Amino acid sequence: MAPGFQRRGPMQPEAAEIFEAQRPRLLRLAYRMLGSNAEAEDMVQEAFLRWHGAEGIDNPAAWLTRTVSRLCLDQMKSARSRRETYPGTWLPEPLIEAEDDALRPDNLTLSLMMALERLSPLERAAFLLHDVFGQPLDEVAATIDRSPAATRQLASRARAHVQVDRPRYEIPRDAGAELARAFFEACKSGDASALGAMLAEGATLHSDGGGKVHAYPNVIRGADNLIRLLLGLQRKFGDQMRFLEATMIDGLPGFVSRLDGNLQTTAIEITDGRITALYVTRNPDKLSRVVPH
The missing domain is CATH 3.10.450.50 (Nuclear Transport Factor 2; Chain: A,)
Known part of the structure; x- marks a missing residue:
């Protein structure tokens, strides 16, 4: 259990409901950061355990986003070293979209996920949290433990890299x-x-x-x-x-x-x-x- 957290005791039904309402968004965020559904699920499950052990949280959505993002940042460091020895080309795990998924929660494609691979973990986190998931810059800065000015610069650099690879043609x-x-x-x-x-x-x-x-x-x-x-x-x-x-x-x-x-x-x-x-x-x-x- 992380330092400073207090045990809730048995999880209250409303706490479980709050977390489950956030789970799809947290999974999407973790997948975008890691490119792996299995790893994303592990990070969200770890966040659930920390949520179970914490209390006095005024903004559950922001707290959970910050927790998952920080877990993913740590995971990305080890993932990078593993990909350096990965046999052949590494691709993100394919995300199959349902027929009725007309409104996608974000505008990223597999090719843009490949562009994100060229970013540093902090650039990737700043871009995803701010540009894709719409977090205010000061919240992103607190999440990645950087100043707002440094976070703005990280997001700007990432944006420039990603724009180069953004597809110019959409097909129904x-x-x-x-x-x-x-x-x-x-x-x-x-x-x-x-x-x-x-x-x-x-x-x-x-x-x-x-x-x-x-x-x-x-x-x-x-x-x-x-x-x-x-x-x-x-x-x-x-x-x-x-x-x-x-x-x-x-x-x-x-x-x-x-x-x-x-x-x-x-x-x-x-x-x-x-x-x-x-x-x-x-x-x-x-x-x-x-x-x-």
Whole structure:
């Protein structure tokens, strides 16, 4: 139990209700900071234990946000060291969005999550808390233990990095599903002409197998290289390619499929109507929550 906290005794029903009302937002915040649903759940559970042991809290939402944010900052330090030795490309755990999730709580996409990875933990926390979750600057400063002026500078630097990577093209959900299926069919049939029409010249492919299943350790760059790679996969695994469903993956159109018997998700970033990046998650540890319908 953290120093200065006092034991409540058995948790009062109203205290549990307050926490449960905050849980979805806290999970979203922790996921955005860590890129892992499992780690996010651990941080929120730890915050719950601290909430159970604290009293005299005037603003539960602010207290819980601060507690989860500080827990995540500590976790991010160890996560960074782990990712330095991660086998191959690291991608955030795919966040599959429900059909009725028309109003997203934030405006981040998987590609922007990748941009956040290049920020320092403090820059990431300042940007998420202030720009994405709308916390006043003085509250953010107290959370990350920096002055308001330093916090403003951290958020400004982060904002500049993220704006560079912000997609300039949004696609309606139905159109995204059509494109996802068309892209899969072109891959399965080995239609080089169709692939060439869909891919931007500088398109990239990022694949995360976590050392558990086959994936490409380095980012594949350029439409020609991608087409050669995708046609090679078709020749080798064409009869084992299975389209399971089109979906939204962390704000990007995409699909769930099987290749060589392994489940995978593919998120598709689109700029000016053409595919600029593919994010393929194959690490089974990151797909435990993916349940195709």
